[in-house]
Amino acid sequence: SRPVRIAPSILSADFSRLGDEVKAIVDAGADYIHVDVMDGHFVPNISFGAPVMKSIRGVTDKVFDVHLMIAPADPYLADFAKAGADIITVHAEAGPHLNRSLQAIRALGKKAGVALNPATPVSAIQHVIDDVDLLLIMSVNPGFGGQSFIPGSIDKIRQAKALIGGRDIDLEVDGGVTADNARAVVAAGANVLVAGSSVYGGNDSTTYAGRIKAIRDA
Numbered sequence: 300s301r302p303v304r305i306a307p308s309i310l311s312a313d314f315s316r317l318g319d320e321v322k323a324i325v326d327a328g329a330d331y332i333h334v335d336v337m338d339g340h341f342v343p344n345i346s347f348g349a350p351v352m353k354s355i356r357g358v359t360d361k362v363f364d365v366h367l368m369i370a371p372a373d374p375y376l377a378d379f380a381k382a383g384a385d386i387i388t389v390h391a392e393a394g395p396h397l398n399r400s401l402q403a404i405r406a407l408g409k410k411a412g413v414a415l416n417p418a419t420p421v422s423a424i425q426h427v428i429d430d431v432d433l434l435l436i437m438s439v440n441p442g443f444g445g446q447s448f449i450p451g452s453i454d455k456i457r458q459a460k461a462l463i464g465g466r467d468i469d470l471e472v473d474g475g476v477t478a479d480n481a482r483a484v485v486a487a488g489a490n491v492l493v494a495g496s497s498v499y500g501g502n503d504s505t506t507y508a509g510r511i512k513a514i515r516d517a
């Protein structure tokens with residue numbers, strides 16, 4: 300089975316110290332840096348764009364896992380590729396020409412991901428499965444950090460795993476992942492766990508390293 304990767308989301312970081320916050324999670328054991336881009340149109344919140352991501356790219360050589368919650372996505376793919384993305388994920392719901400978006404990402408030399416909102420069935424992407432390097436199952440409705448994991452997501456992860464079969468595709472889960480549900484998420488077939496508030500959030504005395512370790516140990 301594929302190694303489990305922990306991908307802290309910088310959405311929940313302190314933006315006034317973003318470079319230091321990225322360095323801190325790398326030192327704390329993060330595998331990927333999850334970059335949540337929101338446009339206030341596809342989702343009801345605005346986060347940041349390619350220039351901000353570019354400004355932190357030099358802090359680490361870890362994989363930048365870019366989750367585009369924007370519509371349309373195609374006009375911005377080259378910007379994120381140039382800004383240093385390693386994986387670029389677009390939403391299946393974000394446009395009518397999903398193959399085109401995925402092929403454009405690969406043509407830029409990056410890994411192509413596709414994300415599904417909670418209400419979108421896995422069957423929606425069965426025709427593009429051979430065009431993706433990563434499948435992202437949203438376990439909350441995207442737009443905000445700190446929401447609760449939707450329990451039905453576990454069954455959906457299983458369905459996604461079945462669709463992937465023996466293909467070389469990462470199965471990522473995003474939203475409400477904590478040390479309490481990480482075990483069930485991985486048991487269902489996921490190998491990349493996004494964690495925003497469960498790493499950056501909280502005002503207890505636990506360190507970032509302690510929080511990442513708690514998820515990994517689970």
Ligand code: DX5
Pocket residue numbers: 308310311333335366439440441442443444445446473474475476493494495496497
């Ligand atoms: C949700 C984002 C997630 C989110 C994760 O719209 O795509 O990546 O920030 O945050 P938590 O782990 O707090 O749900």
Ligand code: ZN
Pocket residue numbers: 308333334335366473493
């Ligand atoms: Zn995300």
